[in-house]
Amino acid sequence: MARSPRKLNDPKKPLHRAPVRIGRVDSAAIIGALRQLHETAEDGNIERMPADEELYGALLYLEANAEALRNEEARRTSALARVQLWEYLRERADIHQRRAVEDARRAAVEWAELAPALAVRAPSAAYNKALRLRASVIADDGEEDEPLRRTPEAVLDAERRALARAAAERRATAEAMRRHALLEPVAKRLVEHRSGLDDDDEATYWLDEIEAVLPHCHTPTQFVSLQTYVRALVRELRKTERDAACPAGTTEEARLAYAAAAELVADA
Structure with missing residues (x-):
C-alpha cells in the first residue's frame, strides 16, 4: 500500500501548544528572601553575597554556599527558587542578547562577524538565530494571541503584525x-x-x-x-x-x- 505523503507544517502557523514561560518575576525580592534564609542559618559568608539586584552574582553565591543551610525545608526552598531564577535569567538573556545584536547591526557589524559571537558557523545561521531571538521579545511583550513558532517566517510575520498594530495606534x-x-x-x-x-x-x-x-x-x-x-x-x-x-x-x-x-x- 502506498504511503500517504507527509503533510508539511506551515512555518508561519502558530504552535498548537503554548510554550511554558517563567515570565516576569520580582527577582530582587526572591533573592532577598533567600538572603534571609542564609542569615537565619548564620551563614558565615553572608556579607560576601552580592546585592539583591545583582541576580547572576547572587545565584553563584547561593550555589557555592548551599551547604550553609542546615534546615532541610530551607534547602528545598532555596534550591527550587534557584531553579526558577536560572530559568528566568535564561529567558531574559535571549531578550538582552537580541538588543545587543540590534545595536551591533546599527553599528555596521556584519553577520559574518556576529557568527562566532552567536556561537554559529555561518552568516546565514547568525541571521536566523537573531530572528529566533526576536521571537523571545515578541513573546515577552505579550502582543501575540497565539504561541509563536520560532522560525524566521513566523517571526517576520509576527513583526509585520506588530508594525501594523503600531501604525493603527x-x-x-x-x-x-x-x-x-x-x-x-x-x-x-x-x-x-x-x-x-x-x-x-x-x-x-x-x-x-x-x-x-x-x-x-x-x-x-x-x-x-x-x-x-x-x-x-x-x-x-x-x-x-x-x-x-x-x-x-x-x-x-x-x-x-x-x-x-x-x-x-x-x-x-
Missing part, C-alpha cells in the same frame, strides 16, 4: 488629537455658559464631568472621555427639548454652545 491617536482640537473649544463654551444649560439633573451631571476633565485632558483616553461626556450632554439636552417642546438653553450664548456641540458630535 498612531492613526487612532492622530485622529483623537484632531477631534480633540475641535472639541476642546466647544466643551469650554459649554462650561462657560453652563448657567443657561443646567437643569439640576442629568445635564448638570454631564456638565460637571466635562468641567472636571477639561483641565487634565492630555491623553487619547481622556480625549475619548471628554467626547463621551459632551455626547451624553447633547443627548440629555435633546431629550429636554423634546419633553419641554422648547429650546434647551435659556440664554443665546448657551443655545449657541449647545448647537456647536450637537453639530460636532453628529459628525463623530
Whole structure:
C-alpha cells in the first residue's frame, strides 16, 4: 500500500501548544528572601553575597554556599527558587542578547562577524538565530494571541503584525488629537455658559464631568472621555427639548454652545 505523503507544517502557523514561560518575576525580592534564609542559618559568608539586584552574582553565591543551610525545608526552598531564577535569567538573556545584536547591526557589524559571537558557523545561521531571538521579545511583550513558532517566517510575520498594530495606534491617536482640537473649544463654551444649560439633573451631571476633565485632558483616553461626556450632554439636552417642546438653553450664548456641540458630535 502506498504511503500517504507527509503533510508539511506551515512555518508561519502558530504552535498548537503554548510554550511554558517563567515570565516576569520580582527577582530582587526572591533573592532577598533567600538572603534571609542564609542569615537565619548564620551563614558565615553572608556579607560576601552580592546585592539583591545583582541576580547572576547572587545565584553563584547561593550555589557555592548551599551547604550553609542546615534546615532541610530551607534547602528545598532555596534550591527550587534557584531553579526558577536560572530559568528566568535564561529567558531574559535571549531578550538582552537580541538588543545587543540590534545595536551591533546599527553599528555596521556584519553577520559574518556576529557568527562566532552567536556561537554559529555561518552568516546565514547568525541571521536566523537573531530572528529566533526576536521571537523571545515578541513573546515577552505579550502582543501575540497565539504561541509563536520560532522560525524566521513566523517571526517576520509576527513583526509585520506588530508594525501594523503600531501604525493603527498612531492613526487612532492622530485622529483623537484632531477631534480633540475641535472639541476642546466647544466643551469650554459649554462650561462657560453652563448657567443657561443646567437643569439640576442629568445635564448638570454631564456638565460637571466635562468641567472636571477639561483641565487634565492630555491623553487619547481622556480625549475619548471628554467626547463621551459632551455626547451624553447633547443627548440629555435633546431629550429636554423634546419633553419641554422648547429650546434647551435659556440664554443665546448657551443655545449657541449647545448647537456647536450637537453639530460636532453628529459628525463623530
